[in-house]
Amino acid sequence: MKLQETWQQIKNLLSANFIELWVYEVFVVVLVVLIASYIARRVFNNLALKAAKTANPWDDALISSVRRPLRYSIKGLGILYAAEIAGGQTDAVIFNSISAIKEVLIISMLGWAMISFVKHYEEAIIKQKLALGEAFDRTTIHAMAKLVRTAILITTALVMLQTLGFSVSGVLAFGGIGGIAIGFAAKDLLANFFGGLMIYLDRPFSVGDWIRSPDKNIEGVVETIGWRLTTIRTFDKRPLYVPNSVFANIAVENPSRMSHRRIYETIGLRYDDIKQVDSIVDEVKTMLQNHQQIDTKQTLIVNFDQFNESSLDFFVYTFTTTTDWIIFHTIKQDVLLKIADIVERHGAEMAFPTRTMIISEGQLNQHHTSG
Numbered sequence: 001m002k003l004q005e006t007w008q009q010i011k012n013l014l015s016a017n018f019i020e021l022w023v024y025e026v027f028v029v030v031l032v033v034l035i036a037s038y039i040a041r042r043v044f045n046n047l048a049l050k051a052a053k054t055a056n057p058w059d060d061a062l063i064s065s066v067r068r069p070l071r072y073s074i075k076g077l078g079i080l081y082a083a084e085i086a087g088g089q090t091d092a093v094i095f096n097s098i099s100a101i102k103e104v105l106i107i108s109m110l111g112w113a114m115i116s117f118v119k120h121y122e123e124a125i126i127k128q129k130l131a132l133g134e135a136f137d138r139t140t141i142h143a144m145a146k147l148v149r150t151a152i153l154i155t156t157a158l159v160m161l162q163t164l165g166f167s168v169s170g171v172l173a174f175g176g177i178g179g180i181a182i183g184f185a186a187k188d189l190l191a192n193f194f195g196g197l198m199i200y201l202d203r204p205f206s207v208g209d210w211i212r213s214p215d216k217n218i219e220g221v222v223e224t225i226g227w228r229l230t231t232i233r234t235f236d237k238r239p240l241y242v243p244n245s246v247f248a249n250i251a252v253e254n255p256s257r258m259s260h261r262r263i264y265e266t267i268g269l270r271y272d273d274i275k276q277v278d279s280i281v282d283e284v285k286t287m288l289q290n291h292q293q294i295d296t297k298q299t300l301i302v303n304f305d306q307f308n309e310s311s312l313d314f315f316v317y318t319f320t321t322t323t324d325w326i327i328f329h330t331i332k333q334d335v336l337l338k339i340a341d342i343v344e345r346h347g348a349e350m351a352f353p354t355r356t357m358i359i360s361e362g363q364l365n366q367h368h369t370s371g
Contacts, residue, residue: 033078040071061124065117069109076105103163111156118148138207142225143200192228195244199225204247209256216250218242260295260319261328263335268311273348277304281314283342288318293331295321311351 044067051059084098122145126138205211205222211232212219220234230247232240269277285302288294298319305313316339320331343350 029078029082033075036074036078037071040074041067044070055128058121061117061121064120065113069113069116073105073109076109077102080105100164104160107156107160107163111152114152114156115149118145118152121145142207146227191245191248192243195246195248196225196227196230199230199244199247204252205254205256209254212253212255213250214253216246218250218252256323258323260298260321261323261325263316263318263320263332265336266305266313266315267339267343268308268313268351269343270349270351271310271312273346274312276346276348277312277314280342280346280348283346284314284316284339287338287342288316288335291335293321294335295319308351310353 044063047063048060048067051063054060080098080102122141126141199205207222207225209222210220211222218232218240220232220240223231223233223239225231226244228244229241230244232242234240269280273280281302281304285300288300288302289296294300295318299317300319301315301317303314305315307313316335318335320328322328322331340350
């Protein structure tokens, strides 16, 4: 009873000072909102510092995703509550929708927090695997994150429509009918979308892979794989934007996934060195078998191949232990120079295109006579 009497006295005092009570209530709500927002910011800053010291990516993603939606929720709900108090003093129709706006705000903030959580967790898990040096498929992680975010966005939109009084079943039915019309109008867009989905599922290449196609003039390093386009950086540093539907109709090579790199060279010797061919071939083969950068478990062939027009050809067919483009060429250079040394040690020489012209004595005499 004393509390009620005290409150009545306060009301009478405020009324005596010609200030409506609802003005004070709005002021108190705004003050509480500002204080709560400040406290929330300080609390989450401390939580973020503690989460950064742990190896678990879940807590970092959770704190980063909840921080901003929660602060905006506090401010938004505070403003709506203050508007609701003010609305009690007027008959304006706009204040009748405050309850629905509150629900939409809460739903949208929850959707925002979940989408943000998926994004931050995606970044955190990639960062963690890179720090630990673990192998992972970046393309698959991006694809799964995109699918989850899309599902959350669609679900949030449907729940918000239901909250605002729209029939979700009607929206879905309209979407089904409209989807058929849109499908005919945007078949290329849908083809690119499903092409991108197949890339994510089949994974013929990933971001960072060097790919090329024998069917199209496509070669370079994959930079991004979107739902409509795949961006490839060519070796002259130009961006190449390829619609995803193209990859459903062409063959794609992925040299980045090769297990070895091949050395396949033909060496030509002079016809004058035919007696040294056998020993040269044997020594070259021995050299390759003892070379530390040659994988002897793979096919290794060194054989005399053919009598060419101006050379005796033998070929070298072997594989290096590395797939790195630069290191491979260093190894190949070393192998070729060692082959040249072997040829020189045997007193032989590399052949070059030559022609031998045989002139009979009769032709020579005829030439002198005509002269």
